[in-house]
Amino acid sequence: MQLDLTGKSFGAREVLGALTLSVTRGERLAILGPSGIGKSTLLRILAGLDREYRGRLEGADRLAVVFQEPVLLPWRDAVANITLPTGCDAATARDWLGQVGLAGHEGKFPRQLSLGQQRRLALARAFAAGPDILLMDEPFASLDAGTGARMVALTAALLTRTGAGLVLVTHDPAEAGALDARALQLTGNPARLQKD
Template sequence: MRLDLQAKSFAGKEILGPIEISVGRGERVAILGPSGIGKSTLLRILAGLDRNFQGRRDGDERLAMVFQEPVLLPWRDALANITIPTGCDRKTAIEWMGRAGLAGHEAKFPRQMSLGQQRRLALARAFAAGPDILLADEPYASLDAETATRMVSLTGELLDRSGAGLILVTHDPNEGAALEARALRLSGTPARLQKD
């Protein structure tokens, strides 16, 4: 995947300036910066969710995204929260739930799971989609330090197992470092990428 961004504006205000970034299968990148700088906006452009920008995005890689919130279907059980969005079969969903430490939770509804379990379910769903690149928008936000550390470790294990690339948006450089991701920092007005 390659992005050659010239500019991104909201209501006439330029938020992101010229940015070039490319990421392939097996590569890991962490996009760092303070809140409000445009990290999530950049990730949405990379994901193809925001097409209202000046520039060009190329690539036919299969993508999966983990959002700041788990974004689960509250009226479906955990297993259906994987099979419905990804189209994978039950066996694949059960395998990824097991890898995410959720074996035995297949029939639970999201409201019956802790936030940490919901985040693991969202991660299992993303990997069950068989992505070439995983896009993660502050997926460990609002978790206590111990749970966040376990989630970072789990993400690394699942990336190693799948061979997927990673674009991680975070304000915590330790998360990127733990995942062996190349650090790029958004700074300035409008924001541009700098090597950390």
């Protein structure tokens, strides 16, 4: 995937300036920067969720997104929260639930799961989609330190196992390091990428 961005604005406010970003399967990138700098906006452009920008996005990579919130279907159980969005079968969904430590929770609804378990379910859903590149928007935010560290280690292991690439949006350099991701800093007004 390659993004050649000339700019992104919200009304008269220019949020992102000219930047180039490319990532391939197996490559790991982390976009660092303070809150409000445009990290999530950049990720939404990469995901194809925001098409109101100036520039060009190319690549036929299969993508999966893990958002800041788990974004689960509250009226469906854990298995259906994987099978419905990804199109995989129930056996594959159960396998991914096991891989993220949720074996035995297949029939539970999101409200019956802790926040950490909901985040694991969202991670299982993303990997069940078979992505070439996983896009993650501060997925470990609001988790306690221990749960967050376990989620980062789990994500690193799954990336290694599947060979998927990664674009992680975070304000925490330690997360980038733990995921062995090359750090890029988003700075300025409008924001541009700099190598960390």
